Amino acid sequence: MMFTLITGAGAGIGKALAFECARKNMNVLLVALPGPELESTVNEIRAAYRNIACYCLGIDLSRPESFCGVYKWVKENNFHVNILINNVGVGSKGDFEHTETIFYERQLELNVHAATMLTRLFLPDLKAHAPSHIMNTSSMGGFYMIPGKTVYIASKAYIYYFSRSLRLELKQHHINVSVLCPGGTNSNANTIAINKELKGIAKRSILLPEEVAAEAIDKMMKGKARIIPGFINKLSYHISRLVPEFIQQMIISNAFRHVKKHKY
Incomplete structure (x- = not known):
């Protein structure tokens, strides 16, 4: 029996990805912080999709030793992973x-280290179960310079180029690597509050987690390299490749000028 392993699956885009996979008859392994959100997600999936195997592991992926803990859990339970979705991450907004430096340490562990190390640990398994898939969650922000989100967008730029380079390496092993680059998404109360303050195109491009997940899984299974959900986001990306940098900076500065400083 093959499984799709999804990190950050307790809420937001991760939860929506889990439901979308289950809807497509994929057995799922959900990894997230221990607590009622994760347990509720598992119970909801089991109730809605009785033919799907769904198991969870509550673990804090900001702790370095956690990566080996996830891999050990999978091997001890004889789960076979042929799809790895590295979705866990944390955003921020502020100078x-x-x-605090401790926040940046956690942010980099979750946004960069988790995807890197879990991919490395599960690579032999993905090779063994090829054709297989890896999908890493980056962000539209990883394409731009955004004041007040410096570490976040840098971490997402890392995920983008890590994924695109890894795709070239693993193509010969029949492992497809996709990178998901969502724009603004109403994932939780904090992101909803932040998104309400956005202006212009940034505000009009906001999607629901379910919309992001549906397009993400569909495009991943089709082997797409770069997945940008939403027409406005796609259009913005392609136009930005043609727009001079100083104009991009003016547009971004205007969109984020009135956004309050949050941490989420």
């Missing part, structure tokens, strides 16, 4: 110098 670089006014954010």
